[in-house]
Amino acid sequence: MRRDAPVILEFNKVDFSYGPVQVLEGASFHIHAGEFVALVGPNGAGKSTILKLILALENPNKGNITLFGSSPHASREKIGYVPQLITYDPAFPISVEEVVRIGRIAPFARRYTPEDQQAVEQALEQMDLSDLAKRPYRALSGGQRRRVLVARALSANPKMLILDEPTSNMDAESEQRLFSALGDLKGETTILIVTHDTSFVSSLTDRALCVGEFGPQKMGRKVVQHEVVAIDDDSLKVLHNTTLSHECGYLKEPTNG
Amino acid sequence: MGSFFNALFNSSAPFLRNALLAGLLSSVLFGVLGTVVTVKRIAGLAGAISHAVLGGIGMALFLSATGRVANLSPIVGAIIFAVLAAIVIGIVSLKAQQREDTVINAIWAIGMSIGVLFMAKTPGYTDPASYLFGNILLISNRDLILMGLLDLIVIILVVRFYHQLEASSFDPEFAQVKGISSSLVFLVILSVTAIAVVLLQTYVGIVMVIAMLTLPAGTAGYSAKNMAHMMLLAWLYSSLFSVGGLIIGWILDFPVGATVVVLAGVVFLLASLFSMVKRRLKG
Numbered sequence: 100m101r102r103d104a105p106v107i108l109e110f111n112k113v114d115f116s117y118g119p120v121q122v123l124e125g126a127s128f129h130i131h132a133g134e135f136v137a138l139v140g141p142n143g144a145g146k147s148t149i150l151k152l153i154l155a156l157e158n159p160n161k162g163n164i165t166l167f168g169s170s171p172h173a174s175r176e177k178i179g180y181v182p183q184l185i186t187y188d189p190a191f192p193i194s195v196e197e198v199v200r201i202g203r204i205a206p207f208a209r210r211y212t213p214e215d216q217q218a219v220e221q222a223l224e225q226m227d228l229s230d231l232a233k234r235p236y237r238a239l240s241g242g243q244r245r246r247v248l249v250a251r252a253l254s255a256n257p258k259m260l261i262l263d264e265p266t267s268n269m270d271a272e273s274e275q276r277l278f279s280a281l282g283d284l285k286g287e288t289t290i291l292i293v294t295h296d297t298s299f300v301s302s303l304t305d306r307a308l309c310v311g312e313f314g315p316q317k318m319g320r321k322v323v324q325h326e327v328v329a330i331d332d333d334s335l336k337v338l339h340n341t342t343l344s345h346e347c348g349y350l351k352e353p354t355n356g
Numbered sequence: 357m358g359s360f361f362n363a364l365f366n367s368s369a370p371f372l373r374n375a376l377l378a379g380l381l382s383s384v385l386f387g388v389l390g391t392v393v394t395v396k397r398i399a400g401l402a403g404a405i406s407h408a409v410l411g412g413i414g415m416a417l418f419l420s421a422t423g424r425v426a427n428l429s430p431i432v433g434a435i436i437f438a439v440l441a442a443i444v445i446g447i448v449s450l451k452a453q454q455r456e457d458t459v460i461n462a463i464w465a466i467g468m469s470i471g472v473l474f475m476a477k478t479p480g481y482t483d484p485a486s487y488l489f490g491n492i493l494l495i496s497n498r499d500l501i502l503m504g505l506l507d508l509i510v511i512i513l514v515v516r517f518y519h520q521l522e523a524s525s526f527d528p529e530f531a532q533v534k535g536i537s538s539s540l541v542f543l544v545i546l547s548v549t550a551i552a553v554v555l556l557q558t559y560v561g562i563v564m565v566i567a568m569l570t571l572p573a574g575t576a577g578y579s580a581k582n583m584a585h586m587m588l589l590a591w592l593y594s595s596l597f598s599v600g601g602l603i604i605g606w607i608l609d610f611p612v613g614a615t616v617v618v619l620a621g622v623v624f625l626l627a628s629l630f631s632m633v634k635r636r637l638k639g
Contacts, residue, residue: 154533155533156529156532156533175533176534176535178533180530180533182527182529182530190577190578191395191525191526191583192395192577192580192581192582192583192585192586193522193526193582193583194581194582197522197582198526201519201522201523201526201527201530201531201534202534204519204520204523204531204534204536205534205535206520206534206535206536206537207520208519209516209519210519211519235581251530255534
């Protein structure tokens with residue numbers, strides 16, 4: 100059972116501010132290995148800040164963050180990150196396969212190995228992109244590009260996958276393919292999905308964490324856990340009028356798959 | 357055309373041969389560095405650095421002509437201002453949350469203004485136009501050697517760190533997460549661009565360096581399959597524009613720097629038009 104699985108990510112009373120603007124105040128939450136967690140909250144609440152803290156792109160002002168038993172900086176290579184938007188040159192000349200290969204990059208490696216190539220092919224297959232491998236990335240639709248970025252993250256065989264607003268600007272077919280792939284990964288890989296849709300999350304979700312309520316000093320936001328209930332086969336509704344402790348937030352008993 | 361080749365092989369007038377060599381050597385930097393500047397969309401930053409260089413040139417001319425610092429070469433002043441501009445722009449780009457464009461444009465304008473003020477107070481006649489628009493007569497053997505050295509350094513860096521450069525240019529944040537210091541890559545690119553701008557401004561001038569850093573790479577971008585392909589194509593196009601501009605300039609008695617840039621600009625616009633029509637036809 101995943102609630103008995105080891106905790107791989109823990110925020111302990113984390114404060115963070117951009118200059119005078121306090122974003123997080125006493126944010127505490129944790130995620131167990133193998134869980135599928137949705138981090139929900141309105142735009143500007145601090146979801147992206149939480150991701151930047153997990154990825155060691157920013158450091159907390161107070162409190163501490165533990166990722167896989169050590170600091171985020173030391174452990175972030177175990178994370179597969181799928182950004183919401185990347186501000187790349189729209190005419191950037193690069194093929195789908197080359198984008199996915201970036202997921203295998205090492206800071207000082209001169210060339211990719213046959214193992215890297217094998218991992219790239221596997222990731223392309225997982226995301227149903229093998230046919231598009233040689234296509235220019237710029238020629239793809241928004242949904243296809245998002246799946247390429249998921250494949251890029253998967254190519255490094257991450258222990259944890261973080262997806263920032265994975266379904267924004269995505270067509271229905273790509274969304275269905277994405278969640279089908281995530282369903283296959285569920286249980287083996289810890290998955291954290293960030294979404295601004297505060298009401299509904301995927302039915303794959305084990306727990307919903309909400310960033311939005313103000314902390315004790317009313318300066319920054321904290322993270323709370325709300326109850327989620329099934330409304331159909333595909334989605335769960337987040338009940339914002341409930342607040343659960345971090346130990347009892349499961350909609351259903353988690354299974355390994 | 358015959359007179360061009362006669363002059364080219366005339367050992368008593370080496371300036372045309374030097375200009376041709378400068379064109380070919382600068383093409384490496386225009387192609388390789390231009391591709392990086394273009395895909396990273398930092399042409400504005402490179403433009404600010406190139407224009408700030410005039411301040412350093414003016415300062416060096418003034419200090420040298422007034423005897424305050426004897427025989428101070430304009431290139432020394434240019435390098436000082438280029439590096440200072442690169443450092444300020446680098447810090448502002450990486451740290452500033454807002455008003456980045458204001459600072460960059462301020463550096464652009466203040467650098468040029470300082471240059472004009474110093475030149476106005478420099479004893480004797482100083483022609484800012486030769487620095488703004490380039491002058492092939494000013495290319496010395498030392499310039500060629502420095503250009504060759506910088507070509508070599510840039511090629512070695514790009515070959516060695518191509519994958520890291522590609523990753524950081526495509527998605528700096530993801531590259532950072534993978535352990536590549538995107539900030540360091542960015543600062544190295546800015547520094548190399550600053551030095552390159554100083555060396556290249558002798559050939560095409562301060563104003564037009566930025567055009568040559570973007571036009572051949574922009575043209576190459578329409579047909580390149582990846583960044584390495586884009587670098588090679590941009591290198592080839594830069595060479596063709598440089599040699600073509602030199603021949604046309606010689607035959608028609610046009611300023612070579614401006615001719616090279618017009619040639620590159622016309623080909624870029626034609627390539628853009630061709631690409632647009634092709635996209636429309638495809639639907």
